[in-house]
Amino acid sequence: MKNPAGTFARSLIIVLITLTSITPFYVLLLIALNSPSRRLADRLFFLPEFYFRNFADAWRLSSMGTAIMNSIIITGGALAIVVLVASCAGYAIARFPTRFHRMVFNTFLFCMMIPPIINTVPLYTLMRSIGGINTRWAMILVSAANVLPFSVFLYSSFIRSFSREIEEAALVDGCTRFSAFWMVTFPLLKPVTSAVVIITGLGIWNNYAQAVFFLQRESVRTIPLAVSMFFQQYGARWNLMAAASAIGMAPAVLVFLLFQKYFIKGLAAGAVKG
Amino acid sequence: MFKRILSLGTVLVLLLGVSVAQGAEKKVAIKFFTGKVETVEWMNDLIKKFHAENPGIVVEQEYQKDASNVIKVKFASGDIPDITTVWDQGFADQGKYLDLSKETRWWSRVQPSIRELCTDLRSGKQFRIATNMTMAGIFYNKKIFSELGLKEATTWEEFKNNLKKIKQKRPDVVPMFVGGKDSWMLGHLIEFMAHGAVKQKYGTMGSRKAFLNNDAEKLAFDASGGPMETFAKRILELKEEGLFNNDFLTATYDNQLEAFATGKAAVISQGMWALSGILEKNKAIKDNIGFAPYPPIMDGTKPVILSAEDSAYLIPAESKHKEEAKKFLDFLFRPENLKAYSEFLKAPSAFTDVNADWGPLKDEVAKALKKGVNIGFTTEAPPGFSGDDAGRMVQELYTGRYKTPAEFAKAYKAAWDRAWNAARR
Amino acid sequence: MVTLSRRIGANLHKFMALPAVILFGVFFVYPLLRGIGLSLTDWNGISAPRFIGLRNFVDFFRDDRALNDVKNTVLFALGSAPLLNIFGLLYALLLDRNFRGKSLARTIVYLPAIISPLIMGYIWYFILQPERGFLHKVLESLNVSFLGDNWLASGNTALAVLVLVNVWQYVGMTMVIYLAGLQSIPVEMFEASKIDGAGYFVTLRYVTLPLLAPAIKINVVTNIIGSLSVFEVIMALTEGGPGYSTESLSIYIMRMCYGNFTGYSTAVAIILFFIILLPVVTYLRLAKSREVEI
Numbered sequence: 001m002k003n004p005a006g007t008f009a010r011s012l013i014i015v016l017i018t019l020t021s022i023t024p025f026y027v028l029l030l031i032a033l034n035s036p037s038r039r040l041a042d043r044l045f046f047l048p049e050f051y052f053r054n055f056a057d058a059w060r061l062s063s064m065g066t067a068i069m070n071s072i073i074i075t076g077g078a079l080a081i082v083v084l085v086a087s088c089a090g091y092a093i094a095r096f097p098t099r100f101h102r103m104v105f106n107t108f109l110f111c112m113m114i115p116p117i118i119n120t121v122p123l124y125t126l127m128r129s130i131g132g133i134n135t136r137w138a139m140i141l142v143s144a145a146n147v148l149p150f151s152v153f154l155y156s157s158f159i160r161s162f163s164r165e166i167e168e169a170a171l172v173d174g175c176t177r178f179s180a181f182w183m184v185t186f187p188l189l190k191p192v193t194s195a196v197v198i199i200t201g202l203g204i205w206n207n208y209a210q211a212v213f214f215l216q217r218e219s220v221r222t223i224p225l226a227v228s229m230f231f232q233q234y235g236a237r238w239n240l241m242a243a244a245s246a247i248g249m250a251p252a253v254l255v256f257l258l259f260q261k262y263f264i265k266g267l268a269a270g271a272v273k274g
Numbered sequence: 275m276f277k278r279i280l281s282l283g284t285v286l287v288l289l290l291g292v293s294v295a296q297g298a299e300k301k302v303a304i305k306f307f308t309g310k311v312e313t314v315e316w317m318n319d320l321i322k323k324f325h326a327e328n329p330g331i332v333v334e335q336e337y338q339k340d341a342s343n344v345i346k347v348k349f350a351s352g353d354i355p356d357i358t359t360v361w362d363q364g365f366a367d368q369g370k371y372l373d374l375s376k377e378t379r380w381w382s383r384v385q386p387s388i389r390e391l392c393t394d395l396r397s398g399k400q401f402r403i404a405t406n407m408t409m410a411g412i413f414y415n416k417k418i419f420s421e422l423g424l425k426e427a428t429t430w431e432e433f434k435n436n437l438k439k440i441k442q443k444r445p446d447v448v449p450m451f452v453g454g455k456d457s458w459m460l461g462h463l464i465e466f467m468a469h470g471a472v473k474q475k476y477g478t479m480g481s482r483k484a485f486l487n488n489d490a491e492k493l494a495f496d497a498s499g500g501p502m503e504t505f506a507k508r509i510l511e512l513k514e515e516g517l518f519n520n521d522f523l524t525a526t527y528d529n530q531l532e533a534f535a536t537g538k539a540a541v542i543s544q545g546m547w548a549l550s551g552i553l554e555k556n557k558a559i560k561d562n563i564g565f566a567p568y569p570p571i572m573d574g575t576k577p578v579i580l581s582a583e584d585s586a587y588l589i590p591a592e593s594k595h596k597e598e599a600k601k602f603l604d605f606l607f608r609p610e611n612l613k614a615y616s617e618f619l620k621a622p623s624a625f626t627d628v629n630a631d632w633g634p635l636k637d638e639v640a641k642a643l644k645k646g647v648n649i650g651f652t653t654e655a656p657p658g659f660s661g662d663d664a665g666r667m668v669q670e671l672y673t674g675r676y677k678t679p680a681e682f683a684k685a686y687k688a689a690w691d692r693a694w695n696a697a698r699r
Numbered sequence: 700m701v702t703l704s705r706r707i708g709a710n711l712h713k714f715m716a717l718p719a720v721i722l723f724g725v726f727f728v729y730p731l732l733r734g735i736g737l738s739l740t741d742w743n744g745i746s747a748p749r750f751i752g753l754r755n756f757v758d759f760f761r762d763d764r765a766l767n768d769v770k771n772t773v774l775f776a777l778g779s780a781p782l783l784n785i786f787g788l789l790y791a792l793l794l795d796r797n798f799r800g801k802s803l804a805r806t807i808v809y810l811p812a813i814i815s816p817l818i819m820g821y822i823w824y825f826i827l828q829p830e831r832g833f834l835h836k837v838l839e840s841l842n843v844s845f846l847g848d849n850w851l852a853s854g855n856t857a858l859a860v861l862v863l864v865n866v867w868q869y870v871g872m873t874m875v876i877y878l879a880g881l882q883s884i885p886v887e888m889f890e891a892s893k894i895d896g897a898g899y900f901v902t903l904r905y906v907t908l909p910l911l912a913p914a915i916k917i918n919v920v921t922n923i924i925g926s927l928s929v930f931e932v933i934m935a936l937t938e939g940g941p942g943y944s945t946e947s948l949s950i951y952i953m954r955m956c957y958g959n960f961t962g963y964s965t966a967v968a969i970i971l972f973f974i975i976l977l978p979v980v981t982y983l984r985l986a987k988s989r990e991v992e993i
Binding site for chain 1: 708709711712713715716718719720722723725726727728729730731733734735737790793794795798802803804805806807808809810811812813814815816817818819821822823825826833836867868870871872875876878879880882883910912913914916917920921924928949952953956961964965968969971972975976979
């Protein structure tokens with residue numbers, strides 16, 4: 001791909017891709033920056049009115065500050081657990097294929113396919129009996145459990161494709177298999193971990209279906225719940241909702257930028273002797 | 275960097291585990307579970323005032339967008355609120371609500387017609403008490419009507435001819451705009467026009483009993499020339515004449531309000547709840563809004579207008595703090611609080627001793643209420659067949675899924691019966 | 700003491716799956732098993748459940764709306780799962796290379812997936828509405844407004860729109876996994892291929908794709924699962940309408956669950972599980988036999 005025509009074509013495609021992808025986000029900002037009296041049919045509808053009051057109103061009416069704090073704590077806590085627990089489990093499943101581990105893997109795989117709505121009433125009963133309603137720690141545990149199957153699947157598939165040799169070299173150096181995982185394998189998993197964080201983190205960040213039940217008080221409400229405050233019995237306050245969800249996206253974008261760094265080519269290349 | 279983020283997360287988790295178990299006090303906490311987001315802020319202010327007067331009680335308001343779903347899960351797992359706004363016939367049948375019939379200090383102030391609407395027919399008791407009323411009917415653009423010399427319709431022919439004339443003389447205006455994507459609005463058309471025919475024939479109590487007991491003879495859902503078949507026929511008539519907006523199936527509530535507010539739609543079916551939305555889009559329309567009853571779909575019947583209870587409160591029977599819950603309702607029901615509430619919500623009060631200046635359509639509504647038969651919502655519909663489901667069947671009717679109006683009527687009855695049987699067993 | 704701790708250390712790896720098993724067992728499997736029992740009852744969510752054997756499962760095959768939803772769901776997945784994979788891979792190959800603005804481009808592709816599903820529908824309405832929509836105006840200015848027909852007004856075209864919107868919105872997630880896969884391929888492999896004189900497409904066919912096997916497997920499986928359990932995009936855009944013409948099984952399950960058919964909805968959920976299981980297991984078998992060949 002050294003020829004200039006090819007490079008140009010490629011750049012053009014990338015520009016097109018980003019343009020199509022950014023449209024919904026642009027429309028979100030457009031709605032967020034329009035006053036409620038703005039009409040969809042206006043001639044210059046693609047330019048916002050720059051009505052910044054929506055952001056101030058949305059922030060105040062939905063207690064966005066608290067909601068962002070709660071979302072960060074819950075998503076951060078759940079992700080920390082998921083990365084630790086799922087990478088361990090993925091490693092065990094990939095490297096020690098005992099009957100127990102095969103069964104664990106299959107259970108995870110099956111559970112990815114079960115519509116989680118079946119859980120609703122029994123899980124609510126469980127949460128009540130452990131005093132987990134309106135607490136962040138219980139929501140962290142539930143969120144982590146939800147995304148475990150996918151994360152374990154991701155980790156185990158990738159670990160299988162790595163060679164065992166480097167770990168075995170560490171064993172010769174006097175490591176246990178457990179510590180070999182942490183010292184040798186885990187650092188190699190950065191790209192996978194980034195994928196886990198970015199993808200499952202998004203699911204937890206946007207979780208509405210369960211948060212609705214378990215986070216009832218304003219003090220523990222997350223961003224999706226705060227955004228839903230702008231749904232009315234009839235209709236909705238779309239401009240405020242757009243502003244609130246634009247605010248709510250910011251931390252998620254930051255995390256993406258932070259973690260996508262680990263997709264940079266060649267970072268771990270030196271260590272893997274394919 | 276990577277490790278630091280991980281360890282930070284772990285520390286956070288540990289901290290949380292410690293910081294959670296706090297906040298247990300000796301006050302009585304009552305849980306107020308509401309599905310009415312419009313009033314959340316207003317209620318929070320009221321709750322603050324209540325706390326100042328009653329230091330021993332803490333009221334916690336919980337709002338849920340999908341309140342009717344959430345409360346099912348709550349009841350099923352034993353998490354019972356102390357006050358709620360969510361009514362469900364099934365819960366009433368299971369004795370899940372406290373009987374409020376004996377609270378004469380409240381009922382003596384409530385309009386008798388509203389008390390009637392609040393009465394559970396199976397038990398004859400009042401489990402809920404409504405503070406307000408709401409109305410729905412035909413909103414029309416007065417300016418367009420007077421320009422074309424049109425009058426409020428009292429028969430179906432007049433209604434159709436009005437729309438035809440608008441189409442003819444004002445091609446830039448949609449005669450009747452329907453936001454059919456939001457299926458609840460189509461459900462309302464069934465509710466007011468089709469069910470409306472049953473409601474006026476058998477009166478409030480008679481029709482409510484018929485809906486509740488699925489009295490096939492009175493409801494006559496699948497009867498030839500019955501309310502459902504006629505309703506379907508009427509909708510198809512207007513469709514064929516091109517009197518609806520082209521995007522009947524995909525236009526939203528918002529589109530509808532906007533079209534009406536900007537004078538691009540002459541007639542819409544709406545309730546008082548839409549007023550603030552319309553005015554938000556165009557304040558100048560305020561003096562041009564006319565309000566009329568629904569035209570009768572069947573010959574020989576009268577126009578109808580929805581006049582129903584709004585903002586009803588219930589106390590679950592299993593609540594552990596019934597006295598405190600009643601105390602809060604006592605506070606809310608004080609005339610000065612209800613007056614403020616009515617004016618805030620832009621809805622007339624159901625309490626006779628509350629005189630609220632509730633909104634710009636006050637006089638229009640008072641006039642219209644005298645012109646049509648007053649009907650209520652069908653709160654006796656089986657929960658498995660919501661207004662949303664009914665609206666979806668109208669969408670199907672519009673797309674041509676049912677070959678004849680009779681087929682629509684049959685399908686409607688089948689869907690209703692299925693849900694009714696599931697709820698009744 | 701030292702030997703004991705050493706023995707524990709030496710065996711610790713055997714218990715590495717345990718935290719995941721416990722966490723998942725308590726907060727997912729246990730409530731799940733209790734929930735599954737409801738599929739054998741006629742529970743309506745209010746009165747006490749009654750055991751009715753397999754009647755719910757029999758009823759399913761006579762339920763026209765449910766069968767129609769199966770058709771919608773399968774059609775949606777047939778469109779969505781392959782497209783997500785193909786575009787996800789193409790995007791990843793394009794954005795894996797070094798160029799200025801790489802991280803910006805990746806972020807933008809990922810951006811639509813972060814927008815709250817609650818407001819997603821309104822955004823798409825803003826774009827897709829006939830006459831007033833964003834897309835319509837753009838087409839109008841290009842003089843091709845006949846393309847901007849009311850696609851959402853009929854079930855078949857609406858389903859096609861839903862597939863495209865789903866791909867548009869979630870392609871970033873598939874891309875992220877492919878990026879992780881590409882990143883895990885040692886640079887030496889590409890260098891060796893280059894030394895052998897292989898061109899871009901030869902390298903892609905014989906080096907990149909085979910080594911991407913784990914990422915492909917993950918993406919195929921999760922996209923089959925995700926597409927067959929589609930919920931949010933449809934709720935946001937059409938709510939299953941007009942009528943029930945774009946309703947998916949997941950939406951049906953939710954509506955039945957809260958609409959007095961709780962027991963039945965659980966049975967339908969189990970049927971959906973098998974509908975998902977079949978293609979996933981078939982694919983995994985195929986993938987395994989090919990791995991053996993290689």
